[in-house]
Amino acid sequence: MEEKYVADAVRSGWVSSTGPYIDRFEAEFAARCGTTHAVAVNNGTSALHLVLAAAGIGPGDEVIVPAFTYIATANAVTYCGATPVFVDVEPDTWCIGPDAVTAAITPRTKAVIAVDIYGHPADYTALRPVCSSHGLLLIADAAESLGGRLDGAPVGALADATTFSFFGNKILTSGEGGCVTTADDELAAKMRLFKNQGMDPNRRYFFPVIGFNYRMTNVAAAILCGQLERSEQLISRRKDIVSTYERWASGKAELEVPRTVHPAERAPWMASLLVSGTASYTRDQLTARLADLGVDTRPFFPPLPGLPAYGPSTDSWPVSEQLSRRGFNLPTYPDLTDPELEEILRRLDCAFRDIQA
Numbered sequence: 230m231e232e233k234y235v236a237d238a239v240r241s242g243w244v245s246s247t248g249p250y251i252d253r254f255e256a257e258f259a260a261r262c263g264t265t266h267a268v269a270v271n272n273g274t275s276a277l278h279l280v281l282a283a284a285g286i287g288p289g290d291e292v293i294v295p296a297f298t299y300i301a302t303a304n305a306v307t308y309c310g311a312t313p314v315f316v317d318v319e320p321d322t323w324c325i326g327p328d329a330v331t332a333a334i335t336p337r338t339k340a341v342i343a344v345d346i347y348g349h350p351a352d353y354t355a356l357r358p359v360c361s362s363h364g365l366l367l368i369a370d371a372a373e374s375l376g377g378r379l380d381g382a383p384v385g386a387l388a389d390a391t392t393f394s395f396f397g398n399k400i401l402t403s404g405e406g407g408c409v410t411t412a413d414d415e416l417a418a419k420m421r422l423f424k425n426q427g428m429d430p431n432r433r434y435f436f437p438v439i440g441f442n443y444r445m446t447n448v449a450a451a452i453l454c455g456q457l458e459r460s461e462q463l464i465s466r467r468k469d470i471v472s473t474y475e476r477w478a479s480g481k482a483e484l485e486v487p488r489t490v491h492p493a494e495r496a497p498w499m500a501s502l503l504v505s506g507t508a509s510y511t512r513d514q515l516t517a518r519l520a521d522l523g524v525d526t527r528p529f530f531p532p533l534p535g536l537p538a539y540g541p542s543t544d545s546w547p548v549s550e551q552l553s554r555r556g557f558n559l560p561t562y563p564d565l566t567d568p569e570l571e572e573i574l575r576r577l578d579c580a581f582r583d584i585q586a
């Protein structure tokens with residue numbers, strides 16, 4: 230379907246940021262997420278920045294973010310001139326929880342960005358009352374969790390606004406792309422204003438605010454309309470791959486599989502494993518052996534406050550640090566065939582044997 234829709238978009242001449250696939254994608258994606266508005270943008274980082282800018286977050290404001298996330302979450306706060314305030318994540322979900330968030334709230338706090346890291350939805354049921362009682366905007370960074378659920382409700386409708394990424398390695402992709410979903414009419418209208426250079430939708434070349442060019446193209450939206458049609462199939466293939474790896478790992482005392490904390494349902498973004506703290510080898514030794522055998526892995530994200538961009542910090546982030554040291558992701562993409570997966574498992578067995586020898 231992607232090919233057909235892209236060919237249609239190209240033939241129609243509507244290749245830029247106006248065209249029927251954009252409206253169609255926004256309507257279908259909002260419906261899929263069980264919410265009212267989807268605002269399509271050019272990537273997941275712009276999606277985060279757009280919500281914060283439209284919510285009026287600026288210099289002097291603080292936004293609570295996890296120490297354990299991809300850097301885009303914190304960068305979006307920095308782009309606004311606001312300060313990201315890092316909190317450690319919980320050991321079971323790997324996401325920020327209500328106690329750490331409450332402890333980090335100050336009179337300057339304006340928003341909280343919870344990240345559904347490696348596909349596990351944060352505990353929005355607990356975060357929502359904390360945010361509403363302090364008048365804070367709750368944003369879900371769902372770049373990695375499309376298809377996840379909490380208590381049966383889909384990711385996309387669990388926070389005041391939810392941001393998605395459609396980068397090449399994401400659950401749905403248009404190469405680069407992003408989206409914000411929300412049920413807030415006013416926030417959605419402001420995001421539409423800001424994403425189009427701040428131009429008044431009813432008055433061409435009249436700019437009430439300074440905005441950005443964060444528009445998605447009709448060609449990208451055409452790809453996403455095709456991807457959405459087969460989203461269940463794409464998600465279910467990823468689920469099969471993740472559970473195959475997890476079945477393989479669950480027999481190994483020196484590996485840990487991620488927990489899924491009820492009533493959350495994890496989205497199958499990437500198969501994630503942890504080398505146990507008592508293992509006789511490190512994660513880096515294991516992944517180096519896997520690389521020798523031709524298996525490409527990714528280490529978990531480093532804690533952001535320890536990076537030159539956001540550090541140095543004298544505070545410690547024990548859970549984030551542990552996860553970052555011990556975790557890695559295995560090849561997970563829907564086009565992976567069963568024979569390819571079996572071959573990876575065979576090489577995993579080899580690496581595991583070699584490293585224990």
Ligand SMILES: Cc1ncc(COP(=O)(O)O)c(C=O)c1O
Nearest residue numbers: 272273274299301372394395396
């Ligand atoms: C948690 C998280 N937030 C934000 C982003 C940024 O998305 P993008 O790369 O589309 O800008 C990503 C992905 O790359 C991510 O994993």
